[in-house]
Amino acid sequence: MSRLAKRRKELVVSMMKDGIYEAAVRVLTERGAEGLTMDRVAESAGVAKGSLYNYFRSKCELLQFIHEKTIEPARDFLAEVRAAPLPAAEKLQAVVRMWLEHFATNRGIFDFLFNDPRTREVMEDCKRSGRLEGIEQLRAFFEQGIAEGAFRPIDTQRTAEMFLGAVILTMEQQLMFNLDRPAEESAAALLDLFLNGLKPQT
Amino acid sequence: MSRLAKRRKELVVSMMKDGIYEAAVRVLTERGAEGLTMDRVAESAGVAKGSLYNYFRSKCELLQFIHEKTIEPARDFLAEVRAAPLPAAEKLQAVVRMWLEHFATNRGIFDFLFNDPRTREVMEDCKRSGRLEGIEQLRAFFEQGIAEGAFRPIDTQRTAEMFLGAVILTMEQQLMFNLDRPAEESAAALLDLFLNGLKPQT
Amino acid sequence: MSRLAKRRKELVVSMMKDGIYEAAVRVLTERGAEGLTMDRVAESAGVAKGSLYNYFRSKCELLQFIHEKTIEPARDFLAEVRAAPLPAAEKLQAVVRMWLEHFATNRGIFDFLFNDPRTREVMEDCKRSGRLEGIEQLRAFFEQGIAEGAFRPIDTQRTAEMFLGAVILTMEQQLMFNLDRPAEESAAALLDLFLNGLKPQT
């Protein structure tokens, strides 16, 4: 096969995978993680069930693809932010805003990524859950903040967990009730609380 | 049927439901949310599968009952704390410690209650997840704190969400990795962070 | 449950298993070992597919049951013959005659028992294939014959293999072409050849 033909084939495969991905996301949105069956993905993608297996060896592999594809832009942005010459607090805020924006669109896929126990099991083998990755990244920011003297020398692991938990639940509330909170505003509220605490400034 | 007979019948029904509940919790603990089948619940409860349907119209209804029943002691404790003559921060800490202790015993049921997508759907129909209630209760504490002048006048809804998120994820991490963090300590860390914030005390 | 009820239940279960067994044999006969699907067994037995799983945990278990049930009477007879006070040659002849009669009825099940590679795999785990069991039993007869001085001191393992092979292929030819050879006659021919050999008596 010529190089050109090969390239074209790769493109077609990539497009099919994307189509299946989108179908899966639709199913996820309409029926939840529980309702994500290969039959429904196939139907939603407009292909035969067997065809899915031309692109993904198993449902598990499809799940991993969805995970990867969804989380990828977030991860890229995170790496970018991490490398940027900004104070820790600003990095945190940027990341939170991005997360809120990124997942604001779609409740099904968010649950699937962060909360579905099946997904977690599948992912643990190869990639870690989105949650674990998020915690790890956040820790880096907290450590930077401490090093800069901007944060108290708290337990970064615990802090990262609490912070991510706060972000996730904020997102979930928004998705669950279709709230209309600008990401900007939510991020600011989060940072304000975590930076300054509840106690009145003396 | 006489009133007495009626009363007795109610009692019997209630006991059966409780027995089934306990069986379900056992199954949940041993096999996870995925493994919670009517067969297994029936077997663990020592009744016939068909009998479950005399007490719960469907699996969905059983799920709702489990939810309710599990949440109940937490709710009771919360009401008690709420009524107590304590400063907001102490109330928060007490509640957090109780939650951590209450769910530390049992990973299966926790996942089931907060994260299982099947459960989630079911719950949304009737009271839109246990989270809501927790948030509502927490709001009261934050409002009290503000009224007392102990807290800044922040958005209590958002704060409650963030706080609950932090608690939940802290719990989950602990359960997921079988960490050995005393509830006392975790509660203290949570309170410290939310009260004082990340910024160094000036 | 009373002892009586228990006994009745056992009987019902046993009858269902037998019914399923017969259905499986029918399918085996009509469609061969390849065509033995759970769907077809269920249909032939006049029950829903799911019901099969109330009596057999898996297809493998059903296969083992068929194996056992079919081979059981042959095994019983063999044990009886083995214990009887007869010369080795007569024992051999009796067993061969029994085999030919026992399997004369049904080609499907015979193939399934002795030749189907799938069956072999399944059986190896728990029971040995019919073939192995047959060889082992035959060896005993040859050893007896040698001890009695009626047979030459040949390699009993090999001899048992050859003998069983001869029996099996004789059976298969008969089944394959629906020949009308009396078991009696076939057994006599087998014994004559194996005892006296091809060479003319000097």
Next chain:
Amino acid sequence: MSRLAKRRKELVVSMMKDGIYEAAVRVLTERGAEGLTMDRVAESAGVAKGSLYNYFRSKCELLQFIHEKTIEPARDFLAEVRAAPLPAAEKLQAVVRMWLEHFATNRGIFDFLFNDPRTREVMEDCKRSGRLEGIEQLRAFFEQGIAEGAFRPIDTQRTAEMFLGAVILTMEQQLMFNLDRPAEESAAALLDLFLNGLKPQT
């Protein structure tokens, strides 16, 4: 199309068929009869799956071709031996030795040819299994032996069946347990038993 072009085409087709045959044998060897899928044959042959259907109308036809092609050298050798000026017993021994050697190399294809139920059905349609041919050929040897006065005037059909059965099961045992019996020795044991019988020489 010119005669030459036709001839060339035939050659190409024949070579392709042979290539596919070899691929099928490889698959058979590596994965067993169960694992012989058109996908794997195509992959092993280095052609597209669809191409297989240019040379064989169906999997069934491919199976028949494999059968034919595998049996062929044995058949050729048999014809050769048959025509040779040797006593019947020596011919028998030569053929048995050849068979044992021919199939000793390869368990997968042997099972496939003689025991796989799928194959069996296919073969029955067109030539009722390779066995028949073997039996027919063996009969000729026994008839020769009788004519020469070297064998008793036994029923040659039955004898041929028993003999073939003995050979086949001997082979199968060897393959199933990976025994290390030289073909020479096995052939000698077979002949000794069939010629001289079990009874002690008087």
Next chain:
DNA sequence: TATGAATGAGCGTTCATTCAT
């Protein structure tokens, strides 16, 4: 003619629900 993606019937298995006893 060669290709290989698309197909869809079929596989073994699970499980919430029903219903005759």
Next chain:
DNA sequence: GATGAATGAACGCTCATTCAT
């Protein structure tokens, strides 16, 4: 009311075959 066998739709997955390129 209690039972548990029967049900059948649904699941993830396979693979012989087809057909547009």
